[in-house]
Amino acid sequence: MTTTASATSNALPLLLERVEVVSVDRLSPSFVRVELGSPALAEFGVEGPLLDQRIKLIFPGTDGLPDVAGIDEAAMAAWYARPAEERGHMRTYTVRDVRGTGADTRLVVDIVLHIGHGPVGPGAAWAEQVAVGDGVVVMAPRRGMPYGGIEFVPGAADxxxxxxxxxxxxxxxxxxxxxxxxxxxxxxxxxxxxxxxxxxxxxxxxxxxxxxxxxxxxxxxxxxxxxxxxxxxxxxxxxxxxxxxxxxxxxxxxxxxxxxxxxxxxxxxxxxxxxxxxxxxxxxxxxxxxxxxxxxxxxxxxxxxxxxxxxxxxxxxxx
Ligand SMILES: Cc1cc2nc3c(=O)[nH]c(=O)nc-3n(C[C@H](O)[C@H](O)[C@H](O)COP(=O)(O)OP(=O)(O)OC[C@H]3O[C@@H](n4cnc5c(N)ncnc54)[C@H](O)[C@@H]3O)c2cc1C
Structure with missing residues (x-):
């Protein structure tokens, strides 16, 4: 792993970090499981259980992965205003699990390959060929900060x-x-x-x-x-x-x-x-x-x- 928390941490109220693929597991014909790691994920956290917590993954565009180290809100807005093909494609996924703690925290994400119905999108294409050591940018909740992204709220349902x-x-x-x-x-x-x-x-x-x-x-x-x-x-x-x-x-x-x-x-x-x-x-x-x-x-x-x-x-x- 080449990144450190101090090198990548930014002032945003959420985590926007380049992370590294630390394991790849082809679960079945339609699912690829990746574990994403970075010391910066020590700051990942939600209040209570993860449930259906969603995050964003940003896959490389023609300019590769965006450089998000130290990025602030203005720089993030400027990055986002660029065409997705260049700045990288953003897609929504679920945190399937969290493993490890502190600088060894790893986010587990299960990606569907969407086989057999039309052109393969950037998310599925990335997952099809992903290897240990590849990079991806993750946008996820920062511990102690409001983020949202959990919709499962059963209230008093029995x-x-x-x-x-x-x-x-x-x-x-x-x-x-x-x-x-x-x-x-x-x-x-x-x-x-x-x-x-x-x-x-x-x-x-x-x-x-x-x-x-x-x-x-x-x-x-x-x-x-x-x-x-x-x-x-x-x-x-x-x-x-x-x-x-x-x-x-x-x-x-x-x-x-x-x-x-x-x-x-x-x-x-x-x-x-x-x-x-x-x-x-x-x-x-x-x-x-x-x-x-x-x-x-x-x-x-x-x-x-x-x-x-x-x-x-x-x-x-x-x-
Ligand atoms: C809250 C939330 C949580 C999610 N969690 C997960 C998760 O954990 N795992 C997961 O795998 N998915 C999850 N998804 C779904 C995922 O975001 C979508 O499936 C997303 O579309 C995948 O991106 P992609 O780049 O693979 O495909 P996209 O580029 O978005 O394309 C979607 C589909 O449309 C078709 N398509 C695209 N362009 C064209 C075209 N020009 N002509 C014809 N067909 C086309 C493709 O065949 C593709 O299958 C979640 C979505 C949400 C909103």
């Missing part, structure tokens, strides 16, 4: 529903590992292949169901599983019938990307979904379909659900 596709597997895995032993509920994880199924730590009362597509249409299995689980008397809408997809779909109890008034959208229907908290993330069209089913058709209270479009098929994410 029943959990977690559902997502391969990009949400790291977040669901991290949430499951942090739940109290008496938590109850279900998790549905749709992944590309049977070979992508992982062994996850989870409370006994939370049933974990893997749904490998193995060539079947994206989203069908997870949508059907969620509707069945809720006992919804609904027929699964064809995925193609889901239109008006917002690639940046983000509907949580505290934020609405569509500008919907959360209080006004609250259902007055009391039913056996009371006490449920649902956290659903993945490809935006699939998440949109599930949102319609839960909020519009089943009239689940908007304050009980978080719907997050983690990516959009055929659309490069904002950099």
């Amino acid at each position: 029943r959990l529903l977690l559902a997502g596709d391969e990009t949400a597997v790291p977040a669901i895995a991290s949430i499951l590992s942090a739940l109290p032993a008496d938590a109850r509920g279900a998790a549905f994880l749709e992944v590309p292949l049977t070979a992508d199924v992982q062994t996850l730590r989870h409370p006994e009362g939370v049933r974990v169901t893997w749904l490998p597509r193995d060539g079947a249409e994206r989203g069908v299995a997870v949508m059907q599983a969620v509707l069945d689980h809720l006992g919804a008397p609904l027929e699964l809408p064809p995925i193609d019938a889901v239109d008006d997809v917002d690639p940046d779909l983000w509907e949580t109890p505290t934020y609405s990307s569509s500008g919907e008034d959360i209080d006004e959208a609250v259902s007055v229907v009391g039913h056996d979904l009371d006490g449920l908290y649902a956290w659903i993330a993945g490809e935006s069209k699939v998440v949109t379909g599930l949102r319609r089913a839960l909020v519009k058709d089943l009239e689940v209270d908007r304050r009980q659900v978080a719907f997050m479009g983690y990516w959009r098929l055929g659309v490069a994410m904002k950099s």
